[in-house]
Amino acid sequence: MRRASGLAGGLLALSLVLTGCGDGGNSVSAQARDGNQEGYVSGDGTVEQLAPDERTMTIELEGEAITGADADSGEVALEAWSSTQARGEVLVINVWGSWCPPCVAEVPDLKAAHAHFEETGDPVQFIGVNDRDSASAALAFERRHEMPYPSLADDGGKTLLQLQGMANPRPSTLILDREGRLAARVAGQVDDATLQGLVEDVLAS
Template sequence: MASAIVAVGLLAGCSSDPLAAQYRSGDSKQYIAGDGTVTEISEANRGAAIDFTGTTQDGQTVTAEQYRGQVLVLNFWYAGCAPCRAEAPALETLNSKYTGNGATFLGVNVRDQAQTAIAFDTSFGLTYSSVIDTDGAVQLALSGQVAPNAVPTTLVIDKQGRVAARILGQATAPDILDTLIGDAVAETS
């Protein structure tokens, strides 16, 4: 019996899961970084529409329903996340491009209080709002869907409220995110 427990323990330590390896590294960076993997979901294979309610850093209530009929870009982030800081200017550039052109950006701050999110917006010139999701309500709304397993993660939600694409980790190639958003905007359904 003892040898079986040791064998299970050894096998568990041999995991090739990169997220688990980051966790076990003990480097204290305080987040699990994605690797930039892009997942696209064909219209026929998309799950049900997501449903969430949240409060922005300015105290406004937002719901998933408000965004139906347009593409919603959800970016999961927090202020102390270095990749989040690195991608912020590119996200704002795309936000400016798509505002009034079929897509809306909404940040989902997973860790900070409102004042920290406001300071981040000011520092990086962000003009779109963020839900303060320290209770995980928006993240929970995505369970069973293509979840934001790392910070940052960016999701493209189609006009019907379904997850169309995910970038797991920093959106290092803004052209890819631009294409994902543009494709979702161009969909007729």
């Protein structure tokens, strides 16, 4: 289901509802306005966008990216990563776990969207944030599905706290603008067309 385009009029809460549940007032704008960062309790596929003048939440994310495994020891190789490396670019953050069926189901769409922006040359970065897998299990998942971008290893929830309650369901996808501000999110499984459209809107804003 294709999301409506454009950012006019501030927050556009678009219901790509898979379960028929509402957001119960847990919108991006409501949380940014009143400080309530409870987030979603279930991923119903809702898509939300913020106009540039509504983007009051800056997200700074850092952790250890899974880069491979040592050829001799087999230990997972980790490298420090920070969202500050993506300033000046649009950053797509996908929170996932190998134990989560919708996370697995959306992999082809994430890969397609990533490939699209690689082809266009637009300033867009992707980063995954793993939840509850060991680093070795997360690496095995990434290799099995030939993921084209890295993920941050689970660190007991520290990286998730940095997302300020905006990524509670699994999966969740956040889009930060060039200044690191939250510009859009999908609370639940995302599809290629929706993700491309959201990123394109942020690029144009």
